[in-house]
Amino acid sequence: MTSQDNMSEEHLPEAAHGHGGGPVVSKDGYFADPGLPPHEHRRTDIDEKAARRAERQVAMWFLLSMLATVGFIASYVIFKPGPTHHVFIWPIGNVSPLNFALGVTLGISLFAIGAGAVHWARTLMSDEEHIAERHPIEATPEVREQVFADFRQGSKESGFGRRKLIRNTMIGAMAMVPLSAVVLFRDLGPLPEKKLDTTGWKAGMLLKNMNTGEPIQASDVQVGSLTFAMPADLSEDDEDFQERIAKDALMLVRLQPGDIKDKKSADWGYHGVLAFSKICTHVGCPISLYEQQTHHVLCPCHQSTFDLSDGARVIFGPAGHALPQLQIGVDNTGNLEALNGFTVPVGPGFWERSE
Amino acid sequence: MSTHISDATSGAHEEIGHSEAGVEQKHLGEKSADWVDGRLGVYNLAKANLRKIFPDHWSFMLGEICLYSFIIIILTGVYLTLFFNPSMGEVVYHGTYTPLQGIKMSEAYKSALDISFDVRGGLLIRQIHHWAAIVFVAAMLVHMMRVFFTGAFRKPREINWLFGFLLLFLGMFDGFMGYSLPDDLLSGTGIRFMEGAILSVPLVGTYLQMFLYGGQFPGNDIIPRFFTIHVLLIPGIMLGLLVAHLILVFYHKHTQFAGPGRTEKNVVGMPLMPVYMAKAGGFFFLVFGVIAFVSAIASVNPIWEYGPYRPDQVSTDAQPDWYMGFSEGLIRIMPGWEIRAWGHTLELGVFIPLVIFGLMFVVIAIYPFLEGWITGDKREHHILDRPRNAPVRTGLGVAWIAEYIILLVGGGNDLFATHLHLSIDAITWACRVLFFVGPVIAFMVTKRWCMGLQRRDKDKILHGRETGTIKRLPHGEFIEVHAQLPQEELFRLTAHEQSAPAELPAAVDENGVKRKIGSITKLRAKLSAGYFGPQSQIAKPTAEEHAEITSGHGHH
Ligand code: HEM
Numbered sequence: 040m041t042s043q044d045n046m047s048e049e050h051l052p053e054a055a056h057g058h059g060g061g062p063v064v065s066k067d068g069y070f071a072d073p074g075l076p077p078h079e080h081r082r083t084d085i086d087e088k089a090a091r092r093a094e095r096q097v098a099m100w101f102l103l104s105m106l107a108t109v110g111f112i113a114s115y116v117i118f119k120p121g122p123t124h125h126v127f128i129w130p131i132g133n134v135s136p137l138n139f140a141l142g143v144t145l146g147i148s149l150f151a152i153g154a155g156a157v158h159w160a161r162t163l164m165s166d167e168e169h170i171a172e173r174h175p176i177e178a179t180p181e182v183r184e185q186v187f188a189d190f191r192q193g194s195k196e197s198g199f200g201r202r203k204l205i206r207n208t209m210i211g212a213m214a215m216v217p218l219s220a221v222v223l224f225r226d227l228g229p230l231p232e233k234k235l236d237t238t239g240w241k242a243g244m245l246l247k248n249m250n251t252g253e254p255i256q257a258s259d260v261q262v263g264s265l266t267f268a269m270p271a272d273l274s275e276d277d278e279d280f281q282e283r284i285a286k287d288a289l290m291l292v293r294l295q296p297g298d299i300k301d302k303k304s305a306d307w308g309y310h311g312v313l314a315f316s317k318i319c320t321h322v323g324c325p326i327s328l329y330e331q332q333t334h335h336v337l338c339p340c341h342q343s344t345f346d347l348s349d350g351a352r353v354i355f356g357p358a359g360h361a362l363p364q365l366q367i368g369v370d371n372t373g374n375l376e377a378l379n380g381f382t383v384p385v386g387p388g389f390w391e392r393s394e
Numbered sequence: 395m396s397t398h399i400s401d402a403t404s405g406a407h408e409e410i411g412h413s414e415a416g417v418e419q420k421h422l423g424e425k426s427a428d429w430v431d432g433r434l435g436v437y438n439l440a441k442a443n444l445r446k447i448f449p450d451h452w453s454f455m456l457g458e459i460c461l462y463s464f465i466i467i468i469l470t471g472v473y474l475t476l477f478f479n480p481s482m483g484e485v486v487y488h489g490t491y492t493p494l495q496g497i498k499m500s501e502a503y504k505s506a507l508d509i510s511f512d513v514r515g516g517l518l519i520r521q522i523h524h525w526a527a528i529v530f531v532a533a534m535l536v537h538m539m540r541v542f543f544t545g546a547f548r549k550p551r552e553i554n555w556l557f558g559f560l561l562l563f564l565g566m567f568d569g570f571m572g573y574s575l576p577d578d579l580l581s582g583t584g585i586r587f588m589e590g591a592i593l594s595v596p597l598v599g600t601y602l603q604m605f606l607y608g609g610q611f612p613g614n615d616i617i618p619r620f621f622t623i624h625v626l627l628i629p630g631i632m633l634g635l636l637v638a639h640l641i642l643v644f645y646h647k648h649t650q651f652a653g654p655g656r657t658e659k660n661v662v663g664m665p666l667m668p669v670y671m672a673k674a675g676g677f678f679f680l681v682f683g684v685i686a687f688v689s690a691i692a693s694v695n696p697i698w699e700y701g702p703y704r705p706d707q708v709s710t711d712a713q714p715d716w717y718m719g720f721s722e723g724l725i726r727i728m729p730g731w732e733i734r735a736w737g738h739t740l741e742l743g744v745f746i747p748l749v750i751f752g753l754m755f756v757v758i759a760i761y762p763f764l765e766g767w768i769t770g771d772k773r774e775h776h777i778l779d780r781p782r783n784a785p786v787r788t789g790l791g792v793a794w795i796a797e798y799i800i801l802l803v804g805g806g807n808d809l810f811a812t813h814l815h816l817s818i819d820a821i822t823w824a825c826r827v828l829f830f831v832g833p834v835i836a837f838m839v840t841k842r843w844c845m846g847l848q849r850r851d852k853d854k855i856l857h858g859r860e861t862g863t864i865k866r867l868p869h870g871e872f873i874e875v876h877a878q879l880p881q882e883e884l885f886r887l888t889a890h891e892q893s894a895p896a897e898l899p900a901a902v903d904e905n906g907v908k909r910k911i912g913s914i915t916k917l918r919a920k921l922s923a924g925y926f927g928p929q930s931q932i933a934k935p936t937a938e939e940h941a942e943i944t945s946g947h948g949h950h
């Protein structure tokens with residue numbers, strides 16, 4: 040109890056109110072704490088009529104909640120689910136009546152309970168302020184001493200400090216046992232090996248139009264448009280379609296041979312038809328926007344921009360290197376085919392990537 | 395029980411256990427309470443807490459909003475798990491949403507569509523879940539700001555700050571994972587982004603990627619794995635942290651603002667039962683009600699519009715939830731630096747943003763310890779600071795917020811470009827410059843503003859409050875009548891303490907030998923001068939100054 044006695048002095052106001060006009064000064068020369076102001080009564084504290092009105096208001100909220108719950112259940116039964124049922128509600132627009140009715144009734148049934156409870160607390164429950172003591176978090180010196188003494192005693196009885204052999208082998212065992220847990224995670228996935236370096240493209244593989252699924256005649260690739268392609272041996276029904284398309288997706292453009300600034304890039308194309316990886320070298324979004332006058336393609340994710348007339352070099356944005364190009368030609372029926380696989384990894388950069 | 399000692403102890407029976415006498419008269423409620431107390435000893439807990447005092451201030455409700463939105467997230471999330479199928483197995487859609495008829499998609503996406511269209515109320519619960527997540531993170535950020543700007547993180551609450559920090563970090567990640575689960579075109583784009591970020595990590599990036607995705611992107615494992623992490627692992631950890639957080643709030647007792655009758659050694663307010671039970675309990679329903687209402691009228695993440703994920707397709711306006719927007723900004727404004735040497739690639743354009751992302755969080759976690767070290771203050775603090783009275787801290791906080799907002803703008807550079815008719819180039823470059831300059835400006839402006847407010851407080855104390863009444867003096871001059879502040883106000887405005895900067899130890903010790911002062915000590919003294927020097931605090935007026943001026947006024 041002594042600690043409380045010590046403290047009680049400090050939170051007593053240092054001097055009483057109304058002391059000859061001027062402000063009351065504290066020991067340190069600043070203004071003194073006048074202490075907690077007296078409690079002021081609310082209307083509902085002194086006027087029984089007002090209190091009864093507040094009581095009715097609280098009850099109204101709770102009643103409203105009950106009604107809304109009935110409305111919720113009714114809406115659940117009445118309205119049909121599904122995307123085809125829509126009504127126009129001003130000013131929100133077209134909404135699903137089921138979602139709207141359920142949400143509004145649920146919202147009201149919950150909100151009304153809250154409003155009732157808060158109104159009750161504010162008008163009818165006592166709003167008198169109380170003072171509680173704080174006690175220091177830290178233990179007293181005696182308790183501290185006791186704890187240390189207990190610990191030393193326990194430690195001595197265990198012999199932990201004295202029997203070095205036990206101590207060291209125990210630390211060793213404890214340090215090693217988590218290794219089993221680490222080892223268990225090995226089968227989360229395969230090792231990277233060369234998996235990221237290769238794609239499904241190989242010499243002699245035909246290009247297939249992504250939309251039609253048909254092989255692509257060189258003449259089908261028009262100036263000014265972007266054609267998306269994938270390997271002919273890949274089908275949407277394949278088990279590993281998502282994994283392969285994430286690396287194999289191509290985009291084809293046709294440029295006037297004279298517009299191609301990069302000699303090697305022109306050589307890897309076929310009469311101005313060039314094939315680039317569609318996967319952005321930044322963090323792997325598929326590139327989708329083509330500006331035909333400038334021959335720039337833009338990645339919609341973070342706006343990396345590549346110049347297809349100059350070996351798909353990065354001209355703006357956060358990507359670190361050019362889009363890889365696939366060397367193409369035509370087979371004896373005039374269909375575009377790969378003359379080689381990709382010679383550099385496609386997609387985002389990684390530590391083992393070499394160029 | 396062994397019979398031979400029962401005789402000897404029978405006398406003591408009445409002392410252990412609530413008295414059996416007079417059981418008939420006891421209320422049923424009392425009886426069951428006694429039953430529980432007999433096994434759990436709850437009376438001692440209740441004695442300390444039923445009438446526990448909580449101080450009142452609107453900003454103390456922010457933590458409650460975090461708590462309630464978390465509860466809403468758990469409730470709605472459990473409901474969703476009953477219908478959601480976290481599988482990347484392929485199916486062909488034949489459901490009620492006609493635009494996607496016959497399209498191949500993952501079972502995850504299909505079940506998310508079914509929840510939206512075929513489970514009655516499923517869409518509402520999905521939307522409540524998503525809206526609550528948005529509110530949750532926003533509330534955590536604002537709650538953190540209130541704790542920061544009032545200095546509530548000081549001793550003894552540093553550890554609770556860390557618990558809170560972890561909740562914020564985990565909350566953001568869990569939101570990101572939830573966003574990824576439906577396997578629509580947007581969520582897949584987020585997962586791809588994450589793959590690229592992981593691959594950029596030097597040395598181990600490709601291993602981490604393979605282990606997380608169970609093979610090459612996208613594989614068949616990432617959604618089921620995210621599902622377990624999203625619904626079990628992270629919420630479980632968060633629940634533990636949250637309970638610890640609240641236990642510490644109870645144990646430390648809540649802080650309070652300075653005011654008459656309020657000291658460092660007491661807490662003034664109203665009792666938990668009944669006022670806070672009613673207000674806080676009621677507030678849960680208010681928050682839930684508002685979120686339900688918003689979910690009725692405002693659609694969030696309409697996955698059916700995006701279509702299923704395919705790695706070669708993208709929707710042009712791919713945007714993460716707002717709280718991840720700053721990471722999007724980091725990655726967008728970073729130049730595409732890449733170092734290629736000795737057969738390796740260091741993808742700095744992605745890795746540096748990843749590191750800065752981490753640093754933005756680390757500074758939050760360590761700030762209380764940093765400030766404690768600089769100020770050398772080892773005392774407990776239960777009276778909150780007004781932000782103006784800690785200008786350096788307030789400036790640093792605003793600088794962080796400014797950085798966050800700049801990055802948010804950077805993350806929406808395309809939106810800003812189209813709305814403001816500027817080029818993306820221009821916005822990106824502006825954000826790059828502002829990334830470095832913005833926080834500095836924000837810091838300086840805020841600090842000055844705080845100093846201005848301190849000066850105004852001082853004026854108000856010394857010269858009183860402007861009353862708006864104009865008086866004409868006998869010699870014709872017009873003056874505005876100033877009213878003296880009441881004692882309560884005078885005390886409230888001067889209750890904060892003003893520390894002096896830490897001093898360097900004397901250059902020579904008591905034996906006259908020159909002391910070596912380490913550079914760390916010097917740095918600390920400098921920083922301390924920054925916190926407590928004359929550029930950061932206006933000496934608060936003493937009662938004596940006040941007396942001089944007020945008596946001076948009398949002579950007029
Ligand atoms: C799941 C998220 C969180 C929940 C549910 C939560 C809940 C609460 C509640 C109910 C309070 C008491 C009322 C109040 O002061 O607002 C509180 C206080 C506190 N919170 Fe949080 N909080 C969360 C996140 C955070 C974060 C992100 C931080 C900071 C990094 C933080 C730091 C603190 C501190 C230091 C206190 C003590 C404040 C004082 O006594 O003045 N909390 N929290």
Ligand code: FES
Nearest residue numbers: 319321322338341
């Ligand atoms: S993924 Fe293409 S710019 Fe980021």
